[in-house]
Each structure stands twice: as C-alpha cells, then as structure tokens.
Amino acid sequence: MEDIDSFLFKFKGYYFLRPGLDIGFLETLNDFEIREDDVFIVTYPKSGTIWFQQILNLIYFDEHRKSTGNLETVFRVPYFEYPDQNGFYFLSLQIIYVYRNPKDVMCSYFHFSKKMPLPTTSTIEEFMQLFLEGKVLGSLWFDHIKGWHEHKSLFNIEFMMYEEFKKDLRGSMLKVCKFLGKELSDEDMDTVVSQAMFENMKLDPRANYDNILKDQFGIQEKGHFLRKGTIGDWKNYMTVEQNERFDKIFQKNMKDFPLKFIWDMNEE
Numbered sequence: 001m002e003d004i005d006s007f008l009f010k011f012k013g014y015y016f017l018r019p020g021l022d023i024g025f026l027e028t029l030n031d032f033e034i035r036e037d038d039v040f041i042v043t044y045p046k047s048g049t050i051w052f053q054q055i056l057n058l059i060y061f062d063e064h065r066k067s068t069g070n071l072e073t074v075f076r077v078p079y080f081e082y083p084d085q086n087g088f089y090f091l092s093l094q095i096i097y098v099y100r101n102p103k104d105v106m107c108s109y110f111h112f113s114k115k116m117p118l119p120t121t122s123t124i125e126e127f128m129q130l131f132l133e134g135k136v137l138g139s140l141w142f143d144h145i146k147g148w149h150e151h152k153s154l155f156n157i158e159f160m161m162y163e164e165f166k167k168d169l170r171g172s173m174l175k176v177c178k179f180l181g182k183e184l185s186d187e188d189m190d191t192v193v194s195q196a197m198f199e200n201m202k203l204d205p206r207a208n209y210d211n212i213l214k215d216q217f218g219i220q221e222k223g224h225f226l227r228k229g230t231i232g233d234w235k236n237y238m239t240v241e242q243n244e245r246f247d248k249i250f251q252k253n254m255k256d257f258p259l260k261f262i263w264d265m266n267e268e
C-alpha cells in the first residue's frame with residue numbers, strides 16, 4: 001500500500017486529491033456567489049459523477065445533444081473544488097445527490113485507484129480496509145451520504161440512485177427534468193436517453209474522459225472511467241467472508257437510514 005499522504009490531503013476533515021489542489025481557492029469557496037438557477041451534482045467518488053455531467057449537459061445544451069458542439073462535459077460542468085478545471089459555471093441552488101450501492105462503489109474505486117495518482121492497493125482486502133476507514137479520496141462513504149441526507153432540509157436537494165438510472169433510464173430522466181423544471185420534446189428525450197447510455201457514452205470523446213486522462217495524467221489507455229457500468233460487479237471481487245464483514249459494518253452505520261439500496265441487477 002502506498003503512502004496516502006503523498007496523494008491525498010486532508011482539509012476540514014475531508015480527503016482531497018493532492019495534485020491540483022489549491023487550499024487558498026478552497027477557502028474562497030465559503031464566499032462563492034450562487035445563482036438561483038445554478039445546479040450542483042454531489043457524489044461520493046465512483047457513484048456516477050461523469051454520467052450525471054453528461055445527463056445535465058444533454059438536458060441543458062442543444063449543441064451537446066445535437067453533437068454540433070465539441071466541448072467536453074467537464075468544461076461545462078466543472079469540479080467546484082479544482083479551479084483548473086473550471087471553464088465556466090452553471091452551478092447552484094438545485095442539488096442532485098447521486099448515490100450508488102457502496103460495494104459497487106468500492107470495486108469501481110479499487111480498479112480506478114490502480115490507474116490514477118491515488119493510493120494503490122494490490123488486493124480488494126487491502127482496499128476494503130482503506131475504504132471502510134475512509135482513508136481514500138472523498139473520505140468515509142458513510143459520512144458522505146449521511147451528512148448530506150441529515151442536512152437535506154437546508155437545500156433543494158434530490159437524492160437519485162445510480163441503480164434506478166441503470167434499470168430505467170428514461171423514467172429516471174423524466175424525474176431529473178421534473179426536478180430541474182425542464183421540459184424536453186419526445187425526440188430530444190430519445191436523444192438524451194440514447195447518449196446517456198453506457199455503451200454510447202463510452203464512445204463519446206466529449207463524455208468519456210479519455211482525453212482528460214491523456215492530457216492531465218499522461219494515461220494513453222482508454223476506458224478507465226467507463227469501465228463496466230453495471231450493478232452487482234462486487235460479486236466478482238468480494239469473497240463470502242468479505243461480503244459478510246461489509247454487511248455488518250454497513251448495517252451498524254446505516255441503521256435507520258431511510259434511502260433504499262439496490263445491490264443486484266435483478267432486485268426491484
């Protein structure tokens with residue numbers, strides 16, 4: 001296991017990615033002026049961030065939907081905490097919190113960490129320890145989701161489940177549009193749904209992050225952000241014992257938490 005501190009930096013109790021981090025800039029965000037029509041996507045890593053960047057781009061920008069514009073999603077929906085990636089803001093008072101079952105988050109994260117400047121572990125067991133102790137970028141998954149949920153009355157926030165989008169993309173898309181007060185024609189909706197599908201996003205250079213990996217991290221291989229995009233991949237990596245241990249910790253931490261989770265593609 002590599003040294004966590006060389007990749008991550010803890011600020012206000014939260015682990016940020018060290019490269020590109022500007023603490024002075026983070027301090028200024030306390031005074032960041034938010035407009036009424038701004039929209040935030042909030043995610044724990046590996047829960048569908050870039051999927052929702054693509055979805056909002058498709059809903060809001062004609063030229064993205066019609067493929068007449070070449071701007072990559074990250075420049076339209078920039079990361080709030082990293083100034084270098086801030087093209088221009090369309091950020092906000094509407095907040096979409098995207099959550100995903102944490103076993104799939106953990107497995108996705110395990111693979112991703114091997115490719116990125118992040119603390120790397122050679123086994124899922126080692127990674128599970130870091131993940132369950134919150135010694136990863138994004139800190140502790142339990143704190144993240146519970147923290148946002150406990151404070152939901154302070155915001156206009158909608159909790160959306162990765163797995164619901166996976167099972168019923170069109171129905172879920174209608175819910176996003178309703179929340180954002182956007183109405184799309186049937187034809188536009190067809191395009192949005194089609195372009196937000198895993199297989200199509202994987203091939204879309206504006207949405208698949210392959211260019212970002214190449215330009216910012218010198219990684220030539222493709223497909224690291226859009227790896228499998230499934231529900232239940234954790235079953236291919238966790239042993240029965242690891243799964244039971246995870247379940248115990250999950251139940252202890254999430255007792256009385258009201259949101260539902262889906263762990264398997266066949267689950268309703």
Ligand SMILES: Nc1ncnc2c1ncn2[C@@H]1O[C@H](COP(=O)(O)OS(=O)(=O)O)[C@@H](OP(=O)(O)O)[C@H]1O
Pocket residue numbers: 043044045046047048049050051104107108109111112166196197198199201225226227228229230233
């Ligand atoms: N369109 C679509 N459909 C289904 N799944 C999708 C889609 N787009 C991204 N993904 C999957 O989301 C996982 C990456 O999550 P994030 O974008 O939050 O990663 S990151 O934190 O920004 O690095 C990662 O999950 P895994 O495939 O399990 O690794 C992506 O494949």
